[in-house]
Amino acid sequence: METFPDFDPSKADFLWTYQEEPHRTRRQEIIKAHPQVSKLCGPEPLTKYIVLFVVLLQITTAYLLRHTTVLSVKFLGAAYIIGATANQNLFLAIHELSHNLGFKSPSLNKIYSIFANLPIGVPYSAAFRVN
Known part of the structure; x- marks a missing residue:
């Protein structure tokens, strides 16, 4: 060693x-x-819709590529362009939700951050918040 x-x-x-x-x-x-x-502080009403769209995009992309070879250009291109961009968006959304900026209710923000974490695979949202 x-x-x-x-x-x-x-x-x-x-x-x-x-x-x-x-x-x-x-x-x-x-x-x-x-x-x-x-006046600009507080929850952003569009957050929940954007997160919903991105999660559905990730799930739909995974479904459409379910029979595609992992090392194919199509799969790697989708992973690089769609997957990486969507994951970064979800990481940022989870961060915002941890500051209660998606909903007025802290518990709704926590639940929605778990939903936003679904396509990522690694349970990131649970470890991001201390409480």
Whole structure:
């Protein structure tokens, strides 16, 4: 087994700080300077429809390619263009849903993030949220 004599995991893990989380402070500064911005905060009504479309696109594509050879140009092209783009979209949607930006109800956001995670295969949405 190869060892790394100069590697100290206690220094490489994370940067630990006791300062306030910067996103919260910056958000408060922006809202104080521009109160009209707060009207833009909250759930985005289109999120649920976009997620539904992308999940259905992924499932439909998988169904249509069910008899296609994995190493064929058709399959690899669909995986690269449709699959990768759709997965990235779903990763972002799951992130937004973890911030309760899909629905007003936190439980609906959690359930919908599990639905959005279905085509990805790896249970990503459950590990993304702490609570």
